[in-house]
């Protein structure tokens with residue numbers, strides 16, 4: 001491995017977005033050594049990276065980012081040039097149900113990664129990069145108009161978004177105080193293969209498949225800006241290679257949908273794909289109690305990354321959605337695998353079914 005040009009740690013590389021980043025870097029940069037560091041908690045799944053598991057420029061290390069000695073051991077074995085930090089607790093509903101694990105993983109975990117990078121790289125290191133992958137939820141909630149830019153003031157409102165906002169601040173603090181070269185990106189809602197079926201799209205695809213109720217929070221009028229996960233992975237690649245240390249980049253799909261409109265579109269596409277009479281899936285829609293503190297709207301102004309790094313989303317949403325549905329329907333074993341075990345207990349607790 002030492003003959004390879006650059007060693008990059010990807011934390012959370014067995015998770016949803018992380019697995020797409022790992023796959024892209026392993027395949028596109030055979031001269032890089034990609035070290036996937038993942039604790040394999042409920043949403044981490046080595047099946048997500050099975051296709052690159054035997055690649056000569058890929059390694060996997062099972063480690064928890066809150067374990068200082070475990071992370072030190074990873075840096076002791078590998079000559080790390082860059083960290084792409086994606087490992088995080090990410091589901092807003094879980095953060096309402098059980099906030100402390102979000103504080104631990106997202107704050108202590110990020111601080112641990114930063115501290116070990118600093119110890120290992122020394123003061124004001126040259127040619128190193130700590131890249132923190134974050135969320136647009138740090139900016140709070142928009143009304144009907146406007147977009148989040150890189151200079152929008154932070155206003156996180158859920159335990160999840162507050163923990164991510166705090167982790168962004170920690171990254172900037174290590175950059176400012178210790179001269180660690182850091183970069184941050186804040187992205188909108190992702191969708192695509194490998195997403196754990198607690199998030200809206202994979203949850204609803206799975207429920208439609210099994211003719212189970214579709215729990216729409218409140219009136220379904222909340223708006224999200226959807227981006228295909230491979231477009232996000234390409235943006236991360238661009239920020240890694242062309243981003244300026246000390247900068248922040250917003251990433252988004254410029255693709256806003258009210259939840260209920262998205263769900264109706266999903267229902268229509270799935271009825272067609274499953275050969276069911278039109279309206280079958282829509283009949284499963286069940287309006288339920290709104291999420292506590294539910295943010296109304298997220299929308300990203302991605303002009304900085306477009307103008308400075310040349311990144312743009314590539315996939316039309318309806319095509320991405322069709323591709324996503326096909327993936328979940330075709331990968332039955334993956335879906336069955338992640339919805340067995342503890343999943344049913346979680347589902348029953350959250351939806352009372």
Ligand SMILES: Cc1cn([C@H]2C[C@H](O)[C@@H](COP(=O)(O)OP(=O)(O)O[C@H]3O[C@H](C)C(=O)[C@H](O)[C@H]3O)O2)c(=O)[nH]c1=O
Pocket residue numbers: 090091092093134135136137187188189190198199200201203215216217218222223224259291
């Ligand atoms: C699971 C679920 C969700 N919803 C609503 C709640 C939201 O308005 C929307 C999407 O929910 P989801 O939990 O999939 O995603 P967000 O809460 O927008 O957050 C997501 O996008 C950001 C950027 C991240 O940073 C989070 O990590 C990621 O989870 O659908 C329902 O109406 N019913 C449901 O059963």
